[in-house]
Amino acid sequence: MKWSKTLIATALAMACVSVYADITVGVTVSATGPAASLGIPEKNTIELMPKLIGGQKVNYIVLDDASDTTTAVTNTRKLITEHKVDVILGSTITPNSLAMIDLAAESQTPMISMAASARIVEPVDAKKRWVFKTPQNDIMMALAIAQHMSAVGVKSVAFIGFADAYGEGWLQEFQKAAGLKGIQVVGVERYNRTDTSVTGQVLKLVSARPDAILVAGSGTPAALPQKALKERGYTGKVYQTHGVANNDFLRVGGKDVEDTVLPAGPMLVAAQLPANHPVRKSALDYVNAYETKFGKGSVSTFGGHAWDAGVLMQRAVSEALKKAQPGTPAFRGALRDALEGVKNAPGAHGIFNMTAGDHNGLDQRGRVMVTISNGTWKYIGD
Amino acid sequence: MSARWAVRLFAVLLIAGYLALPDFHVSLASNIGLYALVALGLVMMTGVAGMTSFGQAAFVGLGAYATAWLGTAGAQALGLTALHPALPWLGLLLGCFITAAVAGVLGAVTLRLSGHFLPLGTIAWGLSLYFLFGNLEMLGGHTGMSGVPALRIGPWTIESPRAMGGLIWVLVMALIWALTNLLDSRPGRAIRALKSGRIMAESMGVDTTHARLKVFVLAALLAALSGWLYAHLQRFINPTPFSLTIGIEYLFMAVVGGAGHLWGAVLGAALITVMKQQLQDVLPQLLGVSGSFEGVVFGLLMLLVLQRYAEGVWPTIQRLTARARPAPQKRAPQSVQENTKEKMQATTPVNTSGNTSGNTSGNTSGNTSGNTSGNTSGNTPVNTPDHVSPVILKKFLIARTLAAPGTIVLEAQGITKRFGGLVANQDIHLAVRAGEIHALIGPNGAGKSTFFNLVSGVDEPSAGTVRLAAQAMHQQPARAFAALGLCRTFQHVRLLRERSVLENVALGAHLRGEAGWLRAMLRLDRNEEAAIMAEAQFQIHRCGLTAWTHTDAGALPLGAQRIVEIARALAAAPSVLLLDEPAAGLRHQEKRQLADLLKQLRAEGLAILVVEHDMEFVMNLADRVSVLDFGQMIAQGTPKEIQQHPAVLQAYLGGVA
Amino acid sequence: MDAQIALLLAQDGIVNGAIYALLALSLVLVFSVTRVIFVPQGELVAFGALTLAALQLGKFPPTIWLALAMGVLAIGVDLRRALNGDQISWRNTLLWSTLLPISACAWATFARPTSLPAQVALTLLICTPLGPLLWRLAFRPIADASVLVLLIVSVALHGVLMGLGLWFFGAEGSRTPAFSDARFTFADLPFNGQSLVVVGVASVLMLLMFFFFGRTMLGKALRATAMNRTGARLMGIPTGLAGDLSFAMAALIGAVSGLLIAPLTTVYYDTGFLIGLKGFVAAILGALVSYPLAVAGALLVGLLEAYASFWASAFKEVIVFTLIIPVLWWRSVRTHHVEEDE
Numbered sequence A: 001m002k003w004s005k006t007l008i009a010t011a012l013a014m015a016c017v018s019v020y021a022d023i024t025v026g027v028t029v030s031a032t033g034p035a036a037s038l039g040i041p042e043k044n045t046i047e048l049m050p051k052l053i054g055g056q057k058v059n060y061i062v063l064d065d066a067s068d069t070t071t072a073v074t075n076t077r078k079l080i081t082e083h084k085v086d087v088i089l090g091s092t093i094t095p096n097s098l099a100m101i102d103l104a105a106e107s108q109t110p111m112i113s114m115a116a117s118a119r120i121v122e123p124v125d126a127k128k129r130w131v132f133k134t135p136q137n138d139i140m141m142a143l144a145i146a147q148h149m150s151a152v153g154v155k156s157v158a159f160i161g162f163a164d165a166y167g168e169g170w171l172q173e174f175q176k177a178a179g180l181k182g183i184q185v186v187g188v189e190r191y192n193r194t195d196t197s198v199t200g201q202v203l204k205l206v207s208a209r210p211d212a213i214l215v216a217g218s219g220t221p222a223a224l225p226q227k228a229l230k231e232r233g234y235t236g237k238v239y240q241t242h243g244v245a246n247n248d249f250l251r252v253g254g255k256d257v258e259d260t261v262l263p264a265g266p267m268l269v270a271a272q273l274p275a276n277h278p279v280r281k282s283a284l285d286y287v288n289a290y291e292t293k294f295g296k297g298s299v300s301t302f303g304g305h306a307w308d309a310g311v312l313m314q315r316a317v318s319e320a321l322k323k324a325q326p327g328t329p330a331f332r333g334a335l336r337d338a339l340e341g342v343k344n345a346p347g348a349h350g351i352f353n354m355t356a357g358d359h360n361g362l363d364q365r366g367r368v369m370v371t372i373s374n375g376t377w378k379y380i381g382d
Numbered sequence B: 001m002s003a004r005w006a007v008r009l010f011a012v013l014l015i016a017g018y019l020a021l022p023d024f025h026v027s028l029a030s031n032i033g034l035y036a037l038v039a040l041g042l043v044m045m046t047g048v049a050g051m052t053s054f055g056q057a058a059f060v061g062l063g064a065y066a067t068a069w070l071g072t073a074g075a076q077a078l079g080l081t082a083l084h085p086a087l088p089w090l091g092l093l094l095g096c097f098i099t100a101a102v103a104g105v106l107g108a109v110t111l112r113l114s115g116h117f118l119p120l121g122t123i124a125w126g127l128s129l130y131f132l133f134g135n136l137e138m139l140g141g142h143t144g145m146s147g148v149p150a151l152r153i154g155p156w157t158i159e160s161p162r163a164m165g166g167l168i169w170v171l172v173m174a175l176i177w178a179l180t181n182l183l184d185s186r187p188g189r190a191i192r193a194l195k196s197g198r199i200m201a202e203s204m205g206v207d208t209t210h211a212r213l214k215v216f217v218l219a220a221l222l223a224a225l226s227g228w229l230y231a232h233l234q235r236f237i238n239p240t241p242f243s244l245t246i247g248i249e250y251l252f253m254a255v256v257g258g259a260g261h262l263w264g265a266v267l268g269a270a271l272i273t274v275m276k277q278q279l280q281d282v283l284p285q286l287l288g289v290s291g292s293f294e295g296v297v298f299g300l301l302m303l304l305v306l307q308r309y310a311e312g313v314w315p316t317i318q319r320l321t322a323r324a325r326p327a328p329q330k331r332a333p334q335s336v337q338e339n340t341k342e343k344m345q346a347t348t349p350v351n352t353s354g355n356t357s358g359n360t361s362g363n364t365s366g367n368t369s370g371n372t373s374g375n376t377s378g379n380t381p382v383n384t385p386d387h388v389s390p391v392i393l394k395k396f397l398i399a400r401t402l403a404a405p406g407t408i409v410l411e412a413q414g415i416t417k418r419f420g421g422l423v424a425n426q427d428i429h430l431a432v433r434a435g436e437i438h439a440l441i442g443p444n445g446a447g448k449s450t451f452f453n454l455v456s457g458v459d460e461p462s463a464g465t466v467r468l469a470a471q472a473m474h475q476q477p478a479r480a481f482a483a484l485g486l487c488r489t490f491q492h493v494r495l496l497r498e499r500s501v502l503e504n505v506a507l508g509a510h511l512r513g514e515a516g517w518l519r520a521m522l523r524l525d526r527n528e529e530a531a532i533m534a535e536a537q538f539q540i541h542r543c544g545l546t547a548w549t550h551t552d553a554g555a556l557p558l559g560a561q562r563i564v565e566i567a568r569a570l571a572a573a574p575s576v577l578l579l580d581e582p583a584a585g586l587r588h589q590e591k592r593q594l595a596d597l598l599k600q601l602r603a604e605g606l607a608i609l610v611v612e613h614d615m616e617f618v619m620n621l622a623d624r625v626s627v628l629d630f631g632q633m634i635a636q637g638t639p640k641e642i643q644q645h646p647a648v649l650q651a652y653l654g655g656v657a
Numbered sequence C: 001m002d003a004q005i006a007l008l009l010a011q012d013g014i015v016n017g018a019i020y021a022l023l024a025l026s027l028v029l030v031f032s033v034t035r036v037i038f039v040p041q042g043e044l045v046a047f048g049a050l051t052l053a054a055l056q057l058g059k060f061p062p063t064i065w066l067a068l069a070m071g072v073l074a075i076g077v078d079l080r081r082a083l084n085g086d087q088i089s090w091r092n093t094l095l096w097s098t099l100l101p102i103s104a105c106a107w108a109t110f111a112r113p114t115s116l117p118a119q120v121a122l123t124l125l126i127c128t129p130l131g132p133l134l135w136r137l138a139f140r141p142i143a144d145a146s147v148l149v150l151l152i153v154s155v156a157l158h159g160v161l162m163g164l165g166l167w168f169f170g171a172e173g174s175r176t177p178a179f180s181d182a183r184f185t186f187a188d189l190p191f192n193g194q195s196l197v198v199v200g201v202a203s204v205l206m207l208l209m210f211f212f213f214g215r216t217m218l219g220k221a222l223r224a225t226a227m228n229r230t231g232a233r234l235m236g237i238p239t240g241l242a243g244d245l246s247f248a249m250a251a252l253i254g255a256v257s258g259l260l261i262a263p264l265t266t267v268y269y270d271t272g273f274l275i276g277l278k279g280f281v282a283a284i285l286g287a288l289v290s291y292p293l294a295v296a297g298a299l300l301v302g303l304l305e306a307y308a309s310f311w312a313s314a315f316k317e318v319i320v321f322t323l324i325i326p327v328l329w330w331r332s333v334r335t336h337h338v339e340e341d342e
Helices: A001-019 A036-046 A069-082 A093-105 A138-151 A165-180 A200-206 A222-232 A247-257 A264-270 A280-294 A302-321 A328-339 B005-020 B025-048 B056-078 B081-110 B116-136 B161-182 B187-193 B199-203 B208-234 B246-258 B262-287 B293-310 B313-324 B337-346 B350-365 B372-379 B390-396 B450-455 B478-481 B501-512 B519-522 B525-544 B560-570 B588-604 B613-619 B641-645 B646-656 C005-034 C041-056 C062-083 C092-112 C117-125 C130-142 C147-169 C191-216 C215-228 C231-234 C239-261 C269-283 C293-312 C313-322 C325-331
Strands: A023-029 A058-066 A087-090 A111-113 A130-131 A155-161 A184-191 A212-216 A237-240 A263-264 A368-372 A375-382 B150-152 B156-158 B408-419 B424-431 B436-441 B463-468 B485-486 B574-582 B605-611 B625-627 B633-638 C182-187 C189-192
Touching: A023 A069, A036 A058, A036 A302, A058 A069, A058 B262, A058 B501, A069 A087, A069 A093, A069 B025, A069 B501, A087 A093, A087 A302, A093 A130, A093 A165, A111 A302, A138 A165, A138 A237, A138 A264, A138 B625, A155 A200, A155 B501, A165 A184, A165 A212, A165 B025, A165 B156, A184 A200, A184 B156, A184 B613, A184 C313, A200 A222, A200 B390, A200 C005, A212 A222, A222 A237, A222 C231, A237 B056, A247 A368, A247 B646, A247 C117, A263 A264, A264 A280, A264 A302, A264 A368, A264 A375, A280 A302, A280 B208, A302 A328, A375 B613, B005 B161, B025 B056, B025 B161, B025 B187, B025 B208, B025 B246, B025 B262, B025 C269, B056 B081, B056 B116, B056 B246, B056 B262, B056 B574, B081 B116, B081 B150, B081 B208, B081 C325, B116 B246, B116 B525, B116 C269, B116 C313, B116 C325, B150 B478, B161 B187, B161 B208, B161 B519, B161 C117, B161 C130, B187 B199, B187 B501, B187 B525, B199 B208, B199 B478, B246 B262, B246 B293, B246 B313, B246 C147, B262 B293, B262 B613, B262 C191, B293 C147, B337 C191, B350 B641, B390 B525, B408 B450, B408 B605, B424 B450, B424 B605, B424 B633, B436 B450, B436 B588, B436 B613, B450 B605, B485 B560, B501 B525, B501 B560, B501 C092, B519 C092, B525 B560, B525 C269, B560 B574, B560 B588, B574 C130, B588 B605, B613 B641, B625 B641, B633 B641, B633 B646, C005 C041, C005 C189, C005 C191, C005 C215, C005 C239, C005 C293, C041 C062, C041 C117, C041 C239, C041 C269, C062 C117, C062 C130, C062 C147, C092 C117, C092 C182, C092 C239, C117 C130, C117 C239, C130 C147, C130 C239, C189 C191, C191 C215, C191 C239, C191 C293, C269 C293, C269 C313, C269 C325, C293 C313
Parallel strands: A023 A058, A023 A087, A087 A111, A111 A130, A155 A184, A155 A212, A212 A237, A237 A263, B436 B605, B436 B625, B485 B574, B574 B605
Antiparallel strands: A263 A368, A368 A375, B150 B156, B408 B424, B408 B463, B625 B633, C182 C189
8 A cells, every 4th residue: 555655656756757847849940831941951950959958858849830820820829738838949931930929928938030030029028028039130131241332332232032021121121231331222123932034123133233233032042033143244243141051052053153242140151260260169060960960061051040049948948947847837937038148159150148128149240251152152251 | 308408508518618628729729710711612612603712812811911901000091090999890891892892803704704714713813912912011011910909899809819719610600500591592592503504594594693703702701701800810910821822722621521511611621720730740750750741641631532532521421420320201212213103193283283273274364364383373272382372472472474375475587506617507487376385396416406595595596586575685695584484494404413303493483582692691581482492392293293302303213304394494483485305214104294284384374395306295295396407497387287298207207208 | 124125025035935835735735635724734844853953963863753653553543443344454554654664763773874865865754654643543533523623633733742842852942954055146135045945945846746736646536535525435535545645745745844944943842833823824815725825825924924024023923823814804705605614
């Protein structure tokens, strides 16, 4: 009798431990649909994340939202109410992340987005105090481009971007940045990811005779306008955004994308960074981890954003574990506070310093200027 | 415990269950409800009316964007911020208005064309609306609009997902009720008739283009309603939920559930939503790798369902449960083929009433009061079912005045029809008089059916004039012929095979009722409906089909199906009756009964034009015979004259003579 | 817009229009013979391009596995039909489901072609049997269903193939080298060789199709089937053969279109869908029955797209897909009497 009671008590205790002690991380990424080229490396990166933090087991639940808002919201609700996650990583794209904010705030679950727009975390209000994001704000990247342009004497620029949230966000931010630097935007055109031809847009841009052209697209589709520009004999400078930064872009772009200038996260040229660069080591860590598992040259900067979300999460979890048990509202609250308090966390894309007013936390160290020469990325300065 | 109490208890349990449901299931239930609303529209379109749309998601988008815009930027732009609590409701009005306008235009453009142009058209404009949402800055572009206000009903704010879910499901249930009512009514029968051939529906007086347009707009409005709810549930919208992919998924829901059944929409929405959730959880475990196989597996399952259960899951479930329970009565005549003869003999009242009452009333009152059904049913009250008195019949059904016997009611004046180089009918003159049976005979391919189509408005003559009730019918559709009292049967039987004989016959009375959609949905049409049903039952009885009243028309032997077509035509209270080979497939005894029925109708003052191959039948029945050969009228006259006409003998016996 | 820009846009429009024309023709062909509105045509375009890209990277194209797997399934289906007492033309079954996929597999494994023409030939050998196999597995079991059911099956199949495309080739796109690198200027207008190759190949294919349908026995038989299925069967033309043939031609044309555009643009697993849809718009302009009108429609779509991308790039797709509405309206006002659905 006594034995059995002890047994039951032990079993119960163990059950409680195994239920409450595990940390549950919910992930929703766009592994299919139009944003699949971003979502797949992010999904892969989740596999590289630590299975133990502070001695506690971490469970990852990864869902695909097919680049669709409704699915992202359903996934989030499922993660929160069914899996009782402690933190949500995702989603890949801006609209999905924006739609998830309400749920995160309502359930008081911290959320770390991997999407670009600053609208996701700014301004930090009652709802967005639960939301963080890892990719560099577009304005920071846009300013870097504008700076480079004015340094090389570009007076007028034309813009061609995706007809989606990414292109839209970039257009807004770049117009601001160009205004600051006194550069005139003389043409704005849009195109679709799956377009087979951008001849019309390119002819129009070229006829405006800009000194430089900025292409705002992500992944390989960003090569299409540049190839068309080459075809039409455009000789001015061509800029790309950090969205192109994976090796597939080089493969598809070939010699037509030589000499392109773009801002990017440091991880893109991690090995070329000077030894004393603050991000070199942490960026290389990620690149090596990813390429060991998925093959040489397979790494992309999109996965880096997921990695950084993991970095922030690890930091915060080890802090929060000191204050509360995983699976409780108290733990989630502590996790949020810890995220806001993250200081000097080195990730693949930069050093994160969160504050109550800045839920992105990247600074100038989070971007480098890169050009393409001889079919590879080349670091040309900060 | 009575059935009503069982229903109430069930409802209470349902509500209690809903309140206890875990949060995630509540949001799944809300999604299912939202999808079901759209799928209901698609069931009305696809399963009931035989149209298809891949573009419903775009209508959902119109509903959602209208209210989202009005609730945020629009309110400021229009200076409506003071109306804040009412904004969502204004948004609903705006959404419905825009949707109805867009659907109306699109429908007007595509609905006259044959079936597959509509779905292809919907793919195209579904895409263009999607790109439009994404590129309009005032709608938040591709990034989306946040801050959509919460819904308010009086003092209550409906903000929590659970409350919204409740509202969604109340609406779903209310709409299913209204649509069930609609389908069980005069306009409902007209909608169903659209699916199995528009020619038949037009011949019954249904304006098929108009009806299709209405169904299409209804489906679009249901989608817009779903979008409106979605916007206030999610409070954030961007274009992706309104893309073509989702539009395709809506159609899958309707088809998987069972496109012919309103509950199929709910079942389909539930199945697909739950299945996708399950696939998301199960597949990675099953396959061990985390690929993106959901789409593939989902598509394969769809293929399987379409190949195996083409009607959807709901009818399959119905069949299974029906097998478990004792067979319902309406399926009783299983071996119809065998006992056709007995049934027709046993139940036919034609002989008696036809000879006594029909003759007298037809001759005396035919030219004055005229309502065929009114007259005859008055004489045979015992046979009128459902305790509906003739007074009610008269009061609720539109009657028709028959012309005096001998008057020409239908006339072909020199009509010619060419198909390319082929002349199917050449310069044909023919007159059909009230109170007369006129037979049209001729060898196969002589152009009889072409002629029939020309004088019933199904086709347009290349030259010449058709006159019906003294009016020239140039460019008039078949329904205009029906409105003037012409009703016909078809050589190839055109019945709604999956509906009961009663419903098929009731469709014939379409033009005699007036009940519209709204009256039908709210069940305010019951008196008229009872009258139509009584009329239909009377005609079924008169044609000796009583035993099959509730049988699916498709289950009847072909000969009996022809008789159903006659009953359907009679339910229209016609003044001209066109019968295309009515005796084909009938046995000897049945032919005699048919002849008796036609004689009775003649006595009542109807003009009857009949195409028939059975010479004995024709010669014993007809007052006048016309003979077509190679598209030309070669002889006209009494049966006697025709039997001795040299040209006819030549045509029928060929060069032998 | 000056004259040169206008001409350049026209050039671009004609090149794209030529691709749409090929697709529109095969859509019309498949529809008129089998009543299937072949939505997955676009996926075959992507499969063609990406298979060639895989061969060029020295990879074993996963589409071969697809062809082999579908071949096995197709044989299974026919075995079951044979058990049910149906007449099976085993020669055709073995050709599509065994001979062609296995020879493609053998070629890719043992010979590993490195020259562009050989790789192109291998790509076509891999992709062509996919058409008849899809027909046999997805459509033939319900060949008598209504156009609507066939259309829905078609759309489901599109989902399956697109998912497989993502699995096979990943989310990033590929480009293949141009068949011709020539660039020259004629009358002040720059031309590049690849565009000429596209227009040339498309024209030759179209002429071949017209010849095939106008002059050859098999072509006439297919046309007869399109006019009247029952009649054709009575005349001894098996419907199954017509299905195999028309789907094989559709797959071949799809793959060729893919090969033609892959040097001009980056092809993704989901590129084909929109291209295919534009082919549809063209086919609808031809009312799904007229070949010459479909070609004209395709050129119209291509030109409209080119000029729209110059004037209002953000609304380009809206403009192209809205084109269908005035066309349908025009057809609608010309129809007085209701059309009977099938």
